[in-house]
């Protein structure tokens with residue numbers, strides 16, 4: 001009975017979030033326990049547990065409540081233990097589940113879109129080809145890009161022009177082009193009669209120069225002014241190019257006057273674009289300006305999951321966590337690193353491991369020769385286990401804090417040249433025998449528990465590189 005309910009809930013979730021997001025985050029959930037109005041769901045890693053709890057927790061709870069009002073509590077834990085036989089969940093002994101809460105404002109990940117929704121022939125000769133992978137579904141949303149994503153979606157979905165222009169900006173490789181293509185795909189798919197023109201500012205300039213050379217600026221103007229949606233990528237390219245800016249300015253005005261939508265991207269905000277005429281800068285500022293911030297660890301991990309899924313590659317969670325920690329510069333590099341690791345594994349016919357990842361990416365990950373400090377180790381371990389840094393020196397002995405503390409002591413012994421008494425002093429003035437005991441304990445556990453060993457190894461590699 002409870003299994004059937006769970007299957008139905010999974011079906012609903014799949015419909016709601018789409019196939020790819022479902023496969024990435026929700027399919028791995030196991031139903032671990034269900035009794036007395038209580039359901040426990042498990043996920044294989046802490047990261048996945050946190051992600052699912054944050055992004056889908058409320059929805060899952062509501063669906064359980066709707067499916068079986070006896071279920072009052074839904075717990076999401078780390079672990080894959082198979083469910084033990086259940087006692088049937090008693091019917092309405094309990095109060096109904098809490099009322100629906102607004103869904104978390106988050107983002108669905110991913111989806112390997114089987115094929116481009118529009119044939120290349122659809123792409124206007126004037127513009128650039130759209131990449132069929134750059135769709136909203138394949139765009140992973142997190143804090144740093146949720147505003148830009150929401151603005152892009154609004155422009156794509158709106159029947160009437162809502163803000164003009166939409167100006168997207170952010171650092172290199174953070175997804176500006178992806179979002180622009182996604183807008184174009186969406187409009188072409190849902191509103192095929194609207195003429196969408198996407199091109200880079202460089203191409204705009206090139207077309208303009210060609211028109212000047214062939215003394216055919218009239219048809220150039222006509223072509224550009226007849227579109228419904230004009231999207232110009234990397235507008236910083238025309239900085240300092242006065243004639244192109246002038247033409248762009250007039251095109252811009254003509255389109256805005258006719259109520260056509262304009263979307264622009266750049267690496268800086270309009271106010272910070274150097275070499276732009278003031279009047280153009282002011283136009284660029286006059287709509288909605290949305291920036292894409294540098295990625296966070298969680299977003300990078302989400303993106304890695306999505307990309308691995310699209311490549312149908314079996315990339316261990318630990319490798320993804322490692323990459324997400326180490327390659328923080330931009331998404332393009334992160335994607336490149338993942339591609340290299342996957343390609344290498346396929347070529348040599350070996351599974352992907354942390355070791356091979358480090359080998360393959362040694363140039364990217366170039367181990368810095370700085371010295372690792374005990375403070376760094378404590379901080380990284382505390383973060384990893386989600387405990388307060390102060391617990392590293394506290395007197396508390398509960399397993400939840402004692403084990404991470406022991407791991408930190410072990411790593412301090414392995415990765416620094418500090419003596420046992422010195423290490424002990426840094427951990428709340430503990431005796432050197434406590435440190436010895438910790439080192440021994442961690443070695444024992446590493447030998448007995450593969451997961452534990454991998455966790456410690458991951459921490460060591462993160463600290464070292």
Ligand SMILES: Nc1ncnc2c1ncn2[C@@H]1O[C@H](COP(=O)(O)OP(=O)(O)OP(=O)(O)O)[C@@H](O)[C@H]1O
Nearest residue numbers: 138139140171172173174175176177178303331332
């Ligand atoms: N949030 C995201 N989800 C999925 N893929 C992403 C995301 N952000 C960036 N990417 C991917 O990273 C790569 C680089 O993104 P994109 O080309 O859109 O960056 P950009 O901001 O336009 O860079 P540039 O400043 O160099 O023009 C692309 O393959 C894109 O699909």
